[in-house]
Amino acid sequence: MAHFTKANSLHEWLDQRLAIDKLWKVLAAEYWIPKNINFLWAMGVVLMTMFTILLISGIFLLMYYKPDTKLAFDSVNYTIMQEVWYGWLWRHMHAVAASVVFLVIYIHMFTGIYYASYKRGREMIWISGMLLFVTFSAEAFSGYMLPWGQMSYWAAQVITNLFGGIPFIGDDLVVWIRGNFYVSDPTLTRFFMLHVLLMPLIIMMIIGLHFYTLRIPHVNNQDGEEIDFDTEAEKYKAGQKKEAKVIPFWPVFLSKDFFVLGVFMIFYFYLVFYHYDFAMDPINFDPADPMKTPPHIYPEWYFLWSYEVLRGFFFNVGPLSAMDMGLIAFGIANVIFFFLPWFDKNDEVAPAARRGGFHIWFWLMVIDMIVLTIWGKLPPTGFNAYIGYVAAVGFLALFAALPAVTARKKGLLWFVIFMTLALYVAGYLEYTKALGNGFVIVTLFVIFYLLFFLNPVMVKNRGGAR
Numbered sequence: 001m002a003h004f005t006k007a008n009s010l011h012e013w014l015d016q017r018l019a020i021d022k023l024w025k026v027l028a029a030e031y032w033i034p035k036n037i038n039f040l041w042a043m044g045v046v047l048m049t050m051f052t053i054l055l056i057s058g059i060f061l062l063m064y065y066k067p068d069t070k071l072a073f074d075s076v077n078y079t080i081m082q083e084v085w086y087g088w089l090w091r092h093m094h095a096v097a098a099s100v101v102f103l104v105i106y107i108h109m110f111t112g113i114y115y116a117s118y119k120r121g122r123e124m125i126w127i128s129g130m131l132l133f134v135t136f137s138a139e140a141f142s143g144y145m146l147p148w149g150q151m152s153y154w155a156a157q158v159i160t161n162l163f164g165g166i167p168f169i170g171d172d173l174v175v176w177i178r179g180n181f182y183v184s185d186p187t188l189t190r191f192f193m194l195h196v197l198l199m200p201l202i203i204m205m206i207i208g209l210h211f212y213t214l215r216i217p218h219v220n221n222q223d224g225e226e227i228d229f230d231t232e233a234e235k236y237k238a239g240q241k242k243e244a245k246v247i248p249f250w251p252v253f254l255s256k257d258f259f260v261l262g263v264f265m266i267f268y269f270y271l272v273f274y275h276y277d278f279a280m281d282p283i284n285f286d287p288a289d290p291m292k293t294p295p296h297i298y299p300e301w302y303f304l305w306s307y308e309v310l311r312g313f314f315f316n317v318g319p320l321s322a323m324d325m326g327l328i329a330f331g332i333a334n335v336i337f338f339f340l341p342w343f344d345k346n347d348e349v350a351p352a353a354r355r356g357g358f359h360i361w362f363w364l365m366v367i368d369m370i371v372l373t374i375w376g377k378l379p380p381t382g383f384n385a386y387i388g389y390v391a392a393v394g395f396l397a398l399f400a401a402l403p404a405v406t407a408r409k410k411g412l413l414w415f416v417i418f419m420t421l422a423l424y425v426a427g428y429l430e431y432t433k434a435l436g437n438g439f440v441i442v443t444l445f446v447i448f449y450l451l452f453f454l455n456p457v458m459v460k461n462r463g464g465a466r
Contacts, residue, residue: 004016027211027249028249028250029249030248031215031249031250032218032233032246032248033218033219033246033247033248033249033253034218034219034220034225034227034246035221035244035245035246035247036225037221037222039256039260040107040108040111041111041219042261043104043107043108043111044108045254045257045258045260045261046257046261046264047105047108049261049265050097050101050104050268051101051203051207053093053094054094054098054101055200057091057093057094057097058094060087061087061091061094062196064079064080064084064087065080065146067188067189068185068188069184069288072146072147076091076146076148089272092272092273092276093272095276096268096271096272096276096278096279098143099278099279099300099301099302100268100271101136102136102301102302103302105133108129109129109130109133109337112126112129112220113362114351114352114362115220115221115222115224115350115351115352116224116349116350116351116352117219117220117349118341119347120226120347120349121217122213122220123341124213125217126340126341127338128209128213129210131209132206132207132210133337135202135203137302137303139194139195139199139200139203140300140302141159141299141303142192142194142195142199144299144300145187145188146188146192146195148188149283149284149285149288150283150286150288150289150292150294151281151294151297152284152288153183153288153289154293154297155297155298155299156183157182157183159299160174160177160178160183160187162310162327165323165324165327177190178190220349223350223351224348224349224350224354225245226349227245227246229246233246236248279300295379296379298376301373301377303376304373304374304376304377305333305369305372305373305376305395306333306334306372308373308376308388309326309329309330309333309372309392309396310326310327310330311326311380312329312391312392312393313325313329313389313392314380314385314389314430314431315427315430329396333396343399343406344358344403345403346358346406346407355406357405357406357408358405358406360405361398361401361402365395365398368391368394368395368398369395371391372388372391372392375387375388375391376388383431389427389431390424393424393427394420397416397419401413401417
């Protein structure tokens, strides 16, 4: 049974009942961080700061927002922007933070990939981080609909239509999500509830899970060095601070984070005051009009890469329509990163620069996602359609090739390379209309046979990849 004595201070009274000193040690004062890490490890603190700004600014905006299709647009663009004191500032802070938070997430995510921070017991750190990415994406989309502008309305129309591609239940699911047969007032109120209540609660719970998953395997470091945190922590507490390979999260590590955060906040407020419009689509300053479709519908920049994967397939292959292939590719693209720890067959925890073929794979993936993002905002006409197709196939092919690259299986790697080339050629033939849809699948197999089975490397290793 717990023993309580007369407390001499509020702190002591709380400590006896809530063990706040012990909690503080676990969370900060005796949570140990490797010394050999760089500024990229500060992105977690930056992300928490951006999320806090989103919560606070969102509360102020919520005071004046009207979740009604007849009032929503004016409540944002007239009431908040013109009648509420500093309403424009809260809106700009919220809109810019909503975009910048994804920039931070992508930096944080690719830092983890580059330094292999998803291996050797850190798989749950990676999975919880990807869950955060998915929930932030849902939060962003539900918020994008709230101003009830032209792009908000038609983006909601496109995204909710995607669920119609699910076999058997798709059509009913679309109606259930919208609350109607078309995007309307029930859709707006549903997404309002998601944005202001359900998704923030889920995000906060997953942030707690993410922090908890860090406590057992601890943070990775930029050299991939395996550190005995208990031994090194004892060195630090014994006064051997120079010899110890770790530092406490508070106050030593966090003081470095605050410097990075300060620099980042200068960048953030520069965008807020001078370039806030980068986070606001001009088309969205027109009220939603169900009778007038914008000439080109596209999501915010942070979704463009997956959007381009969705629309990248522009021809039919056998029984599969272009829409079906796009939906399948889109679904794969949005879950594939969860399985990265198992696609990477190399157990070595080291920076990509020290991992040979993985280094090339990493930068190809970065370049491919940049291309997908750029082309995702361009109209899918002319040669743009083929470039988008090449980048979409390339994205999927890179993940298909990762097990071969990391396990150094040349036969499997050649298989993926030649199959990708066959898809590129078939896509180009369809783009130029050199062949009809019915011959594309035949073309794929002919090219695959010529390039793969007759390749000297494969002839030599016909017995299987080694």
